[in-house]
Amino acid sequence: MSIFVDENTKVVYQGLTGSQGRYYGLLNREYGTQVVAGTNPKKAGTDIDGIPVYASVGDAVEATGATASCIFIPAPGVQGAVLEAAEAGIEFIVAITEGVPAHDEAWFYNKLCRDYPGTQLLGPNCPGIISPGQCNIGITAGHIAKPGGPVGIVSRSGTLTYQALYELQQKDIGVTTCVGIGGDPVPGTSFIDCLAAFEDDPETKAVMMIGEIGGSAEEEAADFIKSNMSKPVSSYIAGVTAPPGKKMGHAGAIVSGGQGTAQAKMDALRAAGVRVGLNPTEAGDLMAEIVAEL
16 A cells, blocks of 8 residues: 555646656656656647646546646646646645745645645645655655555655665565655655554554754654654754754755754654654664564
């Protein structure tokens, strides 16, 4: 089993006719993902290597039965693209685009929560989601992900999402689903959303969580783990050497006073029973120990 997506998920790529959308749409179809449509109002009726292009997400859903979308629209158009997908009845929206204004993110996140509670948004500014051997939506390289479980991965850092997958593959440990939630200030999917889904998934036996400095998401996740999770968790928090008060890479990674530091997050996770590594490889080693004990 997997969370959010599986081999039956049909995906429409919003931005399939652009260079990035085309590249990853075709790559994910080659992986085995059911990429059933693309959208571009100016190119409706054409196709991209056999993938039909429709004028709107609504048209694509009507024609193909798509239940998920992947957004490769430039940042100024992401708000409209998210709303278009939700209005079309898409259940799971993956927004890859970076540089989306925080004001836009807050607007469409709250719009979905209020008016489209059946729609789950992942991103923006995220690598996407992969259930190895079943479905890959976004920009994660499929060949570094070993299928078959028993580990679920949730990561705030894009690059470290890939390293977590690779670390486990090198140890011959499979993954049920890997979710890159992105590091923007208003993520559509949170650590807690993923942790709750992994807790409920019978095939996920343990969880690897990758966090980073800034905000309070990791501390909130620690509270959730302590109170609601029966499955073991290993973790790594990026940014141990980051100087306080400096933005490190993106708007979500900023430390304010004593809050949001790597050390504070690591302390909170350890207090919740999480095995915390000092680097990604150590977090992988800790997960290997957990898997051996299952």
